[in-house]
Amino acid sequence: MIRALCLLVITSLFLPMKGQDFVSKFMEQCSDKDSIQCQTISPKMMEKLVEVQLQQKEENNDEVSGYLLSKLKSARIITANRHCEKLFHKASQLIEKNKNRFVPLGNDSTDKKNQIFIRKHDDIIRELVMLSLAPENHIFTIINFTGEMDDEFIESLSSGKLKEN
DSSP: OHHHHHHHHHHHHGGGGGTSSSSHHHHHHOOGGGGEEEEEEOHHHHHHHHHHHHHHTTHHHHHHHHHHHHHEEEEEEEEESHHHHHHHHHHHHHHHTTTTTTSSSSSSSTTTTTTEEEEEETHHHHHEEEEEETTTEEEEEEEEEEEOEEEEEEEHHHHHHGGGG
């Protein structure tokens, strides 16, 4: 009895972790995984990137990128070059299905092929999801950041400061 109870407790601890971020849920729904590439940058790799950035803190761009990396826990990137519109539609449906968790970032809905959503807890952004479709190039992309991001993070990310390199 105690053994079964311990097993139940351990199992319940790990179940919420499965499918925790948007990319995990999206990948669970995809049947054609051969046409999708998923790259994950783990928390350990994020730590290493932050350490490297802090050691090389010579320019303002390094400070900005070091700040951005320090706010991230992980990054996952999905790319596909086949069935792009179908996959984009599937991702949009998943966002819509979870609209109680994800809200659009900004009010600009003119560009339906590039969308950004966030999942917040209080004032902390726990997850940022960008959906991008370039049908002319046959490319579909999802970028999924998790961590403890704030409005300053979003401003730094969108300001283009990192592009000045």
